[in-house]
Structures are given as C-alpha cells and as structure tokens.
Amino acid sequence: MLKQAKVSAISAAVSLALGALATPAFAQQASAQQLERVEVTGSRILSVNAASPAPIQVMTSADIAASGATNLQDLLLKSPVFGTPGISRTNSNFSTSAGGVATVDLRNLGADRTLLLVNGRRYVAGISGSATVDLNTIPTDFIERVEVMTGGASAAYGSDAVAGVVNLVLKKGFSGLMLDAQVGQSQKNDDKVKKFSATTGVSSADGRDNIMAHFSISQQGAVYSANRDRSSVDQLSQFALTGEASDIATVNRPAYSSFTPQGRFFYTGADGKPANYTYDPSGKEVPYTGALGFNRNAIRQTAIPTDRLLLAANGEKALNDSHSLFFESTYAATSTKTQIEPFAVDSTGGSNPIYSGGFYVPAEFMVNGKLTRNPLVPDYIYNLATDRDKDGAKDYNFTRRLSEIDNRGARAERDTFRILVGLKGDLSKTWNYEAYAAHGFTKEAQHSTGQVNAANFRNALEAIPDANGKAQCRDPLARAQGCVPINVFGKGSISPEAAKYVRADGSLMTKVEQTFAGATVSGEPFSLPAGQVGVALGAEYRKEKSRDEADALTQAGLNLGNARPITEGEFNVKEVFGEVRAPLLKNLPFVKALDANAAVRFGKYSTVGNVTSWNAGLDWALNSMFRVRGTTAVSTRAPNIGELFQGGNQTFPTGIADPCKGVTATSVGAKDDLCRKDPGVMQNIATNGKFTVVQPDSQSISGYDFGSTSLKAEKGKSNTLGVIFSPKGIEYLKNFSFTADYFDIKIDDAISTPGRQLTLNQCYAGVAAYCKDVTRRPTALGALSAGSIALINQYNINAGSRATSGVDLTVSHAMKLADGQLNSRLAYTYLIKSSLTAKEGEAPDYSQGEVGASRNRWVLNVGYDRGAFAVQASVTYIGHAYLDDQSFSDTTDENDKVIRTARENQKMFGEIKAKVYTDMQMSYKLGKGFQLYGGINNLLDTAPPAIVSGLPGNVTGTETDAGTYDAIGRRYYLGMRYNF
Template sequence: MQTYRRRLLATTLFVGAVTLAAPAVAQVAPAEAPAADPVASQPAVDQPAAAAAPQADQSAGDIVVTGSRIASPSATAASPLQSVGIAQIQQSGAINVQDVLLQNPAFGTPGVSRTNSSFATQGAGIATVNLRNLGEDRTLVLVNGRRFVSGLPGSNAVDLNVIPTQFLERVDVLTGGASAVYGSDAVAGVVNMIYKTKFDGVQLDGQVGMSQYGDGFDRQLNALVGKNFADGRGNIMLFGGYSKQGTVLKRDRYTEAGSSAVDSTSRGAYVTGNDADLFTPERPYLSGFAPQGRYYAGDRTFTYGQDGALRDCVSTNGTAGCVNANGTAAGPDGFNRSSFRYLAVPVERYVAAGRANFEVSPALNLFLEGNYAKTKVSTVIEPFPLDSTFSNPRNSGQIPIQTVVGGITYRNPYVPNAIFNAATDTDGDGLKDIYFDRRLSDFGPRTSSVSRDVFRIAGGANGKILDDRFNYEVYGIYGQTKEAQVGSGQFNTANFFQALNSYRDPATGQIVCANAAARAAGCVPANIYGAGALTPAASYLAVPTTLSTKVTQTVAGGNVSGKLFSLFGADPIGFSVGTEYRRESSRNDFDLLTQLGLNGNNALPSTAGRFHLWEGFAEVVAPIVQDRPFFQSLSVRGAIRVSDYSTVGTTYSYNFGGEWAPIEDIRFRVMQARSVRAPNINELFQAPQQDFPSVNDPCIGVTATTAGTLGATCRAAPGVLANIAANGGKFTANQADVQGVTSFGAGNPNLNEEKGDSFTAGVVINPRSIRALRNLVVTVDYFNIRIKDAIVQTPLQYILNQCYEQGNTDYCGQITRRAGPLGPNSAGSLDQLTNSFLNSGGVKTQGIDTVITYRQDLTDIGLAGTLGLRGSYTHLISGYTVPLPEADRDYFAGEIGASRDRFTTNASYDIDGVGLTMTGTWISQASLDDQLTGARPGTNPLYRVRPQFYLDSQIRFQTNDGFEFYIGGSNLLNNKPPYLADIGASAGQDTDAGTYDALGRRYYAGVRINF
C-alpha cells in the first residue's frame, strides 16, 4: 500500500484565469522579461502578457500559469486568476506586499496585521492574507508554485513580512478550490509569489514616509543584483533589504466619533437597548482598575481620591454624588487605557534572498532559491489590571488582612483603619478579609519584544526530455521559523499571595512576610493601598514572560508533464503526473508561569505536534476542437490528487471543467472542484488555551417571573437566584461581570479533513479584432464555495444561547457561573466557558468578480503618452457559517470585514519619463455582527456603518540613465474609520483596524536606481 501511495498517478484540471493589471506590465524592464515573448504564443483572449509569463525555472516558450503544472506554449485559464505585477506594487509605495493585496476585493480582513495585533500573545506584527473571508488556513501561499513555511506556530498562515517585494515579478491570486493541483489548504484559493528569473543589473532603492500627524515613520533600503551568464543559460540574483514601519499610538488618532485618546464605549447603549445611541460614544468610559486601587470591605467600597485621601465611594467616570474626604466633588478616578495602546505596532525587517539557475543542457536545468528574514516587533499595552482573584491560589478572591503567627493573630499593618473596621470574615476562617483591584502601574506597562527568524531553501532540477515532448521537475524544500519573545509587566501569583500576607514582627518592629519559607526565599511585603505604594515590592513580584516557538517544513516532490496524441486535429492532449512528500512540525513554549496561568496572563500551556503525508496527483488538458466555425477552441480538463496523512488518513481532491471560445475575442470557462483541508497542528493538538471573550449573557434582565425556557434555565443556577433577590427582582451584571468571563479552547486529535466544493463560471472578453479595443480585457466570473465538515470551535455565544434559550442541556455543561459574589463580580455572573475544535461547521460564500484592464499607447490615436486602467469589483451575493448542523446560519456577507460590494480602480498615465497613478478603493456599507445584534446583516439600518472610499496616488520622474524619483500618498482624503468601540472593533481599539484604514493620511518619497 505504501508503494502505491507514493507512486500514485491520476488526472488534474488546470486552474487559473489571468487578469493582470495593465500598469503592472508597463514598467517591466527588458532584462526582467522572459526569454520568449508569451504574447506571441498564447491566444489573444488571455490577459496581458506578464500574467501568463512562465513561472520560474521553466524553459523558454513553455507557459505554466498558476493553477496547473502542465507546461504549454498555448496555456489558457479555466478559473478566476488575478495578477499583480511588480510595477503595481512599486506604484503603491507599500513596504509589505500585504498592503497591496488587501486592496483586491477578493480578500477579506486579515487575521493578523500590523494594526490589529497589538494585544496578541504571540504573532504580533505578522502579515497574513485571507481569501474570500474564509480564513488564512484556507488560503494557500506559494512561492514559485511551491509551499512556504508558516510564520505562525500551529497554523498554515505564511508571514508576508519575509517575502522581499523587490524580488517579485508578480503575484498571482487564484480564487476557488485548488487542492487537486497544490494540495491541502487551497480551499479558498492560492496566492502565488512569482520571483524574477532573468534580472541582469543592479537596482537600488530607498524610501521614507510618515503620517500627517508626524508619526508612523517608515523607511526602507534595498539592493537587488542580478547577472546572466553562459550566454544566457544561467542567472544569479541576490537581494538584501532593510525596512522599519514605525509606531502609531491609539491616542493620536481619530474615528468618525472623535478622538481615541480617551476610553469610550457604545456597548452600554446597545446592552440597554438604546439602539439610537449605538454609535454615539460614552466618553469617558474609564477602567475601574486604577493605580490607586479599590477595596471591597463588608458592604463598603473604598478608593483614594484626587486629593490622595481614602474615601468610601468610587467615581470611575465622575459619578455624581461622590465627594472626596475634603468635601470636594470627586472627579473621574478610573484609568484611561487608551493613553498606552499601540494602534500600529513597529515592525523592523532584515531580508535576504537569492536565486540561481544554470542550464547544463536542455534536459538539465538546475535551480536554487533561498530566503532569510529577521523580523523584530514590539508591543505595548496598559499596565495589568489586577484583582484579588489573581492573588489568591484558592481562587476565591478573599485576601486576609489578618494572619496568625505562633498562635497570635496579627493585623496587616498596611491596611487603613477605615477598611479594616469595615472588613468582615467572608470565608469563616475567623480572620477578616477583603477583595481588591488595582492597576499595576508600579510595574510599568505590559510589553513584548519579539524576534522571528525565517529560513527557507528550495532547489532542484527540471528540463525537457524525449525530443522535448516531456518536461520534468524534481525539487526539495526545507523551511524553518523560530520566534523568541520576552515580555514585562506581569507578576508572580504565588509571590503576590505571600507578599500580601504580612505583619509587623514584634521582635524587630519591621513589616515582614508571615510565611517563614517565603521570607527565606526573599519575600517582600506588598502594600497595595494607594498609587505607587506597591513599587518597593515590584522587584520581588514582577516576572518576565518568555515564549519560544519553532515551525519546520520539509517537502520533496517531482512531476512530469508533456503532450500525448491529438483529438480531431486539435492541439495534443497535455498531461502532468507527480508525487510529493511533506512533513511539518510545530511547537510553542511559554514560560512555566504563563503555562499555568500564574502570572496574570492567559493560561497558555505548550502545544507541540507534527504530521507527514504522501501525495500522488495528475492532471490532463484535452483540446477537442480548434479553428472551426463557432469553435475557435474547445477543451476539457480534469485533475485528481490522493493524499495519505499520518493524522486523518486518505483524502481525495479533484476538479473538472472546460473552456469554449466561439471566436478568438470571447472565451467561456467553467470549473467544478473538490478541495480538502486537513486539520493543522493547533486544531489537532492544542492544549486548553485561556481567553477572555466578549459575550452577551442571556440571563441579564431575567426576573423571578420570567417565563419559558430562558427563565427556568437561568434560575436553575443558585447564584442567579441570589442575584435576582439582591437586585430588586432582576438579574443584573456590572462592568466587571461583562469583562470577567474566561474561556478555554482545546484541540481535538480525532478531527477529520474539511471538504470544500467550489464552482466557478465566467467569460473573458478581449476584442482583439477591434483595433481601438484590442488591449481591453474584461472578465466576469461567478463563484460558489461550500465547505462541509468545517473545522470550527463552537462559538461561545452559540453555547450560551443553546443552553438558556433552547434548553439544550448538553451545552449547559460547558458553562460555569459564580455561586456567590466574588470581589467586584456579582453572584451568578458568568465565570467560565469551554469549547474545542469539531468537524461540525459549514461555510458557504458566493459572489461575482469583475475585472477590467485596458492599456493604450495614445500615440496610436494622435495623442501623447500611455494610459493604463484597471478596475476590480466583487459583489458578495451571500456568505454564512453554520457552527453545527442544527444551528441557525451565522451570516457574514454584509458584515464589517465582508461588505457586499468592494472595488478598486487604478489609473496610470505616463509621458516623457513622468508617470502618475491614482488608486481608489471603495468598501460598501456594513453591519455589525448578527451574533451581537440578532439582526441579519443589512436588515436594520441602526446597525450599519457608512461606506468608505480611500484614495492613493503616486507621481514618478524617470531619467534615461535609470534614475527614478517618486512621491506619493495614501488615504489622501484622510478618512476617519467608523467608530465601533467594543461592538466590533479590533482588540483594544475603537474601530476594526484590520478592515478600515485607521492610520490616516500618509506621505512617502523614494528613489530607485537601475544600472
């Protein structure tokens, strides 16, 4: 059986429709072009030449387009494929290719980017892409048609930070299932980074930029050197680059609702049902965790006022009726988190790359490519919000303010008299205790410093054999990503408990820790009363956090393609067969305290796992009719791949379809594909990971008389009954309750693969017979992707709704409520939720892509210069997920991050060494998540945010000696992002910073020298 699996041959469908941006073709230097002119050898109905240029390491005259392994001089495309050329990348001024790709409406909001990862416990600053809103793990990123090692432990997501943009010839974006050609993970499609192959010369470039607010200073410096040798049979290229994208602070930006410098919320209005004020911020909405602390003793709450004196009322946001000890009105005594938070984390990159090939003979061409990248990222968020539940290992939250030493009861000398006198014995041990919370400003903000190293090498051989009828390729790849992270601002829970248990030693008169063993270990008594009081004990209590990760990928494979016989006088049937072996491993290890959740961080146990697989694949393209009336060409295609995983066993993927061109100006195409995605290492092996989710408690508002399943299920919890009795007959949750829910999500080694079925149908129009329009290409494609057995973690809100609203007791066991009051948390409030990965989900999305490209030398019509136009538009017809077969649909089409309509237009005009490019991106109106509002996207205008339009521009000046100077700007209209606060924003932000431009107007300038 193993021999069969390793040598399995089958048939495959060539996937890909080429739609290159016209400006991307214009700037390609002759030295970078393929040795043969692809335009001359391919049907005019295809898009501009560079889109169908041979992939790296192919012989001149043979074309391999993303989506197929068959080399042919007349390759065409059967599935939607868009290409972004190097000129378009350069004209964007982007440092990272992610920024260019995200302008394409086929992409959804990235899971990780520079502007939405400041709160990430790992992976901050990584740049990923997400096709069709189906997720990074369903988007396969390739380099020259081959896999690239993941940048995120346990995931398949590639970090685009490590791809040198100057090394690229173009980026192909294939949408629709492509597993039959490339293997697992290509459910949504493929992003294929194509390197230059024949660059000869030296290119130096440098760029600087900053925002109009004087921050976000960006710079990059790059050098590319290439040389052809041995009469063009060989080429070597080397690249070295440095870039740094600067910090942007949240407090220095604005949303449509105003400044983000002060904490605000709109959730309060939403929860109370005051929908009219949903997007009107409540400001300030400060955190109750303040540096001076709060102390809950008996039935009284104490804090320190602005005058530094203790008082027995709190005024988080300036609550009326609270006065300081000196009789003055109490101002806000909460804490403003926004003054600390990063909006965009700084990312510093050192990138090196190389590529070489040498044609020993037509039958043997050797190639080698390598990448190395070091990425440095730092994050800063506000100091830790500590409450007494973190400091008591019994997790009850009571902190004794008396202790017994040698049979004698002592009072904690730090406790103010008012708090001590109000305190009671809440746990029956005969000692007074209190609850408290405070901001650990004494320890400074929470920071992380991350260093990632990525190394990849790929090499092999290809060539033509048997009278050039067959092409072959063999290759091997090894990739590795390592990350080292160090953080600050956390504390040792066990030490904190010992430090709080202190007394005044009568023998010495000194305040010491009560536990002798703790004293011997260096325990320093902790004074938690008042701002700055804890500082002397910080050296004993504070601990660094560490993270070490390693991801490896090993790939070896080979394939043979060629031509068989002809049918009915058409071109010969093309085929490709091959096999591939892949092994992947991943591990991530936090420090021991983080793994146990004993330093205030999420409990994040180590995760490690590996898998391997053997695959066999084949594809065939069969021309049926050519050069006949109404049949300029007609062909059919098919593919199959069989994979044998060490984890899920044998999987099958396939595709089939065809193309018909009634005349050379019009070509119709259709494709049906079955793709698979095997579970990744996190989904299989992840240890239970702690999180602090935002969920809506269905029991809020339930009364003693609320009828039906909801009322009965809620009141079945003793804590809920106690809460109702204590709050005038209605269950009530406070701010600490809303923010104090924890969850644990774990992997599942019994998972199976996902199965995705995609259908695409479209038309390509290139009116070559009309002289004025021969450079116009219009493509319209319908796509429909449905995923079965989708791997999902059951949504926490779904678990709550199923338990309390539907009475499904299976889910109630995943919910824990507090039995009684616990510090600032109310009796009966949500405490903990648990879930795991299951093959229980379903996903569907469908829509229409339209791409129009046009490039015209205006001298042909008596004008001057060259005009290039490109427009790409996606209309999302529908999109939803189903977490479980019996669950209601969770619609995402029309929600924030998945607007119904998106388009990007690009216009360029070049004349006498001067070029101007204008790019406009439009995102239609969007709705809040229906899981929050209960309203299907687009049905309730109260839950919508306005459309957004972004305008970018660049002007270039070129000289005949290879010097180019350019200046440009992004978000020139300085659009303010919609205000979302905590009803749809990225973690810690006031907007969805992964979807909307939150950085504001930015300018850049650069030079590029070629010689």
C-alpha cells in the same frame, strides 16, 4: 530594532553573496528571448499558450513599485477579493502571540483556507500550529508578479487551497543591479518608514546560467492611539451597557477604566453596606468616580512597529542542453513589539483573581493567638472593614492598575529560513520534468512584560510587623526566598523592590518546520483533431512539525494570565496527482477553440487518512474577442497542528447563562430533571429554595480550549463561471479587456469550536456527549455557590459550514494620449452571500453587507507615463455596511433584510458609510537608470468609521475596525531607484 549582531552577520553574508556574483564565470548580458512552455497558476501542465479556465488576477512588479508598499500585505488588501486579514500591524496589538504578523484571507473564509505559494510551491508557515504564511518574510522588491486564483485548487496544490491560492512569482534571469531606498511618515509624525533594498544578478553569455541575490531592510514605526483624536481617550458605546440598538450612536467619552494606578478599595462596613474608595491626585481618600479612572488609550498602539531584514537568492545552472539545476533560498529576520496598558489586577473577582474561592485580602492575622493588624493597611479601611469571608479576621478587596510593574506587551524576534533545490529538464521535444526538495522553518522568541507572579503577590500582600514594627511578609519561607511587602494603597506606592519581587516577565518559544519533496512529469502524449493533449503526473511528500512552549508560570496560569500549556505535534502526507488538458473543438462556427481541463489528487495523511480532491473546467473561445470559462472543484483542508494538538489553553468566558437557574425541587421538565441529577445543584436548591447563582459564580467560570485528534478534513466545493471580452481586432479597443466571473464556494465539515453556551444548552437538552465538558462545584466554596459552573471545556470539531458567492468584474484599458501612455484597470467585487453555520441543522448567520464584508468593493488604478515623467493613482472603495446583526436581539435573512419587533430599523443606527481611499505616486527619471519617486497614501485623509469599544467589529484601542479601514491617515513617502 533587530539585534545588531544579527544585522552584522547577515550584512556580511550579503557581501559574500554579492562578491560571489561578480566572478568572471558569468557575463552580464541577457540572452535572446525564446518561446517556452510556462506553467499557469492552478495547473501543472506546461504550455506555450496556456490559458486558465479558472479566474486569475495578476499584479505585476510595476504595480508593486507604483504603490510604494513596504509590505506586500498593504497592497494585496486593496484588492476586493481579499477579506479583512486575521492578523496585521493594525489589528494585532492585543495578540499574545503573532502580533504584527501579516496574513491574507481570500473571500473572508479564513487565512488557513488561503494557500500562499512561492513560484508555485509551498512556503513555510509563520505562525505556530497553523499553515498561515507571514508576508513579512517575503521580499517585496524581489517579486516579479502576484497571481491570485480564487476557487478550490487542492487538486493542483493540495490541502488548504479551499478559498484559492496566492502565488508569488519571484524575479529570475535578471542581470544587473537594482537599488531602492525610501523614507516616509504620516502627517502626525509617526508611522515612520525606512526601507532599502538591493537586487543583483549575473547571467552567462548564452543566458542559460543565472544567479540572483536580494537584500532588503525596512522599519515601520509605531502609531499610538493617543496620537489620533478619535482614539486618544477611552470611550464606550452605550449599546454595550444597554444592548439596545438605539444606543449604538451614543458614545460615552471618556469612559475611563475603574482599574486605576492609585487603586480602588472595597469593604463592607459595620452597617453591613458595601462601600469603596480611591485616592484623588493629592492622595486623599475619596469615593470613586469615573473622572478618577484610567485612560488606557494613552498607552495603546494602533500600529505595531515592525523591523524586517530579508535575504533571498535564486539561480539556475545548465548541466547540458536538456537539464538544469535550480535553487531558491530566503532568510527573514523580523522584530515586532506590542504595547498595551499595565495589568489590571482584581484581588478577589474577575477572571484571574489573586484570592480565589470567594476569599478576600486579610487586613489582620492571628499571630501567637492574637489578631494582629497588617501594617500596610491604612486606618481608613482597617477601621471600617469587617470579616466577610468568615475566617475570624477583617478583610477587604481591591482593583488596581499595576503601573509600577510595567506596561504589558511583547517583543517578538522571528527568524524564517527556507531553501529549495531542484532539477528540471526535457525528456523529449514534448515531455519535461521537474523534481524538487525543500526545507524551511520559522522560529519565534518572545519576551513579554507586565505580568505578575500570583503566589508572590499573595505573599507580598500578607504582611505583619517585625520586631521593629516594620512590615514583613508573614510567611517565613517566603521571607527566606526574598519576599518584599507590597503597598497597593495609592499611586506610586509599590516600591521598586516589591515590584521586582512580584514581577513575572514571560517568554514564548515557538518553532514551525516544513519539509517537502516532489516530482512532476508533463507532456503531450498524443493529438486530437483540435490539437495536442497535455498531461501532468506527479507525487509529493510533506511533513509539518510545530511546537509552542511558554514559560512555566504561563503554562500553569500562575502569573494572573490564562494557562497556556505546551502545544506540540506533527503530521505527514503522501500524495499523487494527475491532470489532463484536452482540446475538444477548434475552428468551428462560434467555436474558435474549446478546451477541457481536469485534475485529481489522492492524499494519505498520517492524521486524517485518505482524502481526494478534484477539479474540472472548460475554456471556450467563441472567436478572437469572446471567451467563456467555467470550473467546478472539490477541495480539502486537513486540520492543522494547532487544531489537532492544542494543549488546553485556558479562557474565562463571559455572558454564560446557566440553564439550571430557577430550577426547584419540584419543577417539571426534562431539563429540570437533568439539573437535579447534580449533587451540587440539589444542595443549592436545598439552601435557597431554587437553584440560584450570584455574581461571583458568573465571574468564576473558566474553561480550556483543546485540539482534537478526532478531526477529519474539511471539504470545499467551488464553482466559477466567467466571460472574457478582449477585442484585439478592433483598433481603438485593441488594448481593452473585460472579465466577469461568478464564484460560489461552500465548505462542509468546517473545523470550529461549538461555543460554550451551545455546549451547555446541548447538555441540558439531553445530548449526553456535551455533558462531559461541563463541571459544576459539588459544594459551596467561600462566596461561590454549590452547583455553580466551574468549567466548560471545548474541543475543535467538524461542524456546520461556511459559504460565499459573488461576482468579480475587471476592466482594463491602455491607450496613447498626448505623446504618452494612459493605463487603467478596475477590479470590482459584488458579494451576493456570505454565511457561517455553526452547527448542522442551525440557521446560518449571514454576514454579507456587514463590516468587513461590504457588498460592494472596488479598486481603480490609473497611470500615465510621458517621457521621464509618470504619475499613478489608486482609488479604493469599501461600500457601506452594517454592524454584525448577531450582536442584537434581531435576526437577518439571506437578503440582509432586518426582521425587527418594536424597535426602529437597525440600519438607521448601525450603518457604516462607504469609504474611499486615494493613493498617488509621481516619479521622474533623472537619467540612465535613476528615478526619483514620491507618493501620498490616503491623500484625502479619509477617516475610518467610528466603531468604538463595545460595538461589534471594534479593534481595541483603535476605536474602529482597523483591519478593514485605514486607522493611520495621510502618509507621505519619498524614494529613489537605480536600475543598471
């Protein structure tokens, strides 16, 4: 829940705002409608009959209401033009930050390449270091329509519009009161939804002055993995163990974690053989078996609980007949809570061991010249243990689930504020202007649980007897600082005092700020034989700042988690732009009208220097029924603050293959020569006869991910070509329309990290620039070998490209039927090609037809209204797909044909069948202004495909791809609206 004080304060602010609206300066009546020049998404030119040469899909407030959506993301993702979101309620439970944020991703090209606008202007980001907007901060019921334009739009809107723009047009000029209250839940009695919103507005008698305010509060409850049969138990695909495609369909269920609350203890006995044991439910020492493991899915969430409180207002005040002031303001308070299983600690191995460098947990210590037993260590292991790390004392190591500490997770409180003020008006009958300035910020305060202080944990493990024979921490300084010995042997063995001593709750404070100002002048300077030429000229200034600061232990990586240093940076950009629309031909055979459009934008970034974006388009109306449209554009995306200034986040990669493995003192080859230049490698060869790595070496590879101030802007090239059929002149087809648009988008100099294996391979292929990011151990350290890899760092670079192409089809029709109105609309996308090239010169990785990038997707909306009754249905289709081929030892060509060797066809094992989801809503008007409505989402309870742990595309804890498919199931809601 949101903090009560915050709720009370904002509720009071809403009351004051609504009270201000009731002042007699305004009369609650609408003015007569007048023809006015409007701005179409993708263009800055105002026109009475503007048409876009670029494809635009529109979703109205009626569509939003008919969906019952609490969050706009839930509705947008049904559209086939959007890919799997980078972050949503159902795929971010394991995120260390941004859990529960709602983003959209046009064409699967990345959320940072989709520019989200509000009323045609930028909106502040919701994630630190990025340009990605959190849709949780947008009041859904305050939106008049959503306009989605795919293809490059940087010439009109600047950086980030490489894949396209999503323009949220808010309601304006409204007089009256609208209320909406809704409750709902899933058929499993979770995902509980509560929502209330109020929108009110008043206008002056002439309609030129208006002010509106909106208040809404909503709660979306948690969904736990344990509450769905398919995800209630830990499971693992056999493919994860064998790498064989034929094992994809073989699922090990249960596949419990060996990190258990009772612990698992390892030692080497006097016979020199490694051994381990655990405890059964009665507390008896027994050999470990999988049946005694821990079910992590009993703790995990499928959907993150999300609370939202939103306050928005906008208004316009006429100064005279030609000029008016306007403003927009939004405040959003969002609370989310992630939850996963307690921390799994490995005392010696793994990515974040308590004891590093090949050392183990001491079972005894030298005290006053005499070996003294650690009193916490039970007889069972003490009597069998030996000295493995050669320090003269018996030792052991263990793995354990720290259930006595807490579940891991984070509660995040986010506040977003944005205000924009502006002046607009007419300079003459054909010229107008608009000037505006805005400031916004998003702050996040996150509190995380489940981590432990590594130094305190070591101190607590190392116990000796006190004068009374009781355990005390060996280090006197640690004892003075409150050290409490920790007993890790058995379930529930850690005392509350010891748990408190080692516990290290984390914190994360972030802030994103955006300030911008701009001005545009548009008009019609002269005429051509086919009509008036329209132009727009303008300039903008924008400044972005971001800071990300974790607690001190997290920054240093001393809480058994990865190090996360401060990331802070800022940039500014100054831009000028121009646009022209020219009518070329008119009223000729096969040319009712032919209009051309062109735009260019020049920008100067404080980080990447000068950039240029442009577009050009043609709109050709053959007659009153057929139109052809096409665009070509070059767009840019400047690197964001995280990509530029990230402070070196630590990671522990797996699966790294050392190119030097097997090299001898006499082996030949350029790679071998490079390996032998490292003194540690030579020491290893001298010891073993050839360069040898052992398991601890592979498990101890670390590295840091850095931003880079050497980045340059990405460049996107897009082309669209479409046809429109709208036979308004045919009576029975007058409300029918059909569009077909081809799109082709390619992004060069794409910002990415090269990958650690690539860095290593390039270094030993003779590319010296990569070698500076590889560090080897100069000598042996405990169980770690001389010459083994210690660090592989990587930096963001401009490398490779991304590309996608396909066809969008839309069909809509409206007709009278049985004294009612039947409306239908189909939106379909066929994905021709989608690829990622990690590095120039490498073969592209094609993803069309894979999970999250099905070739065929569509959504069909059908609605019928008759009198007071209305029914709406939405059918969403996600076509069949295959698992990511890069996870197999096979390759895929651009036609998605699998090239196999001795195995059977991958598609027999990796195919994911098509899924169809049906949503339905019914409503009934009770009288003037009142409407009851109810709906069922996922009416047929379509289950998501089984993409279990160990398979590509799996979202941990959900046993499916919960970003692409519905992992919650059938849900019901009931609501009431009032409109007066």
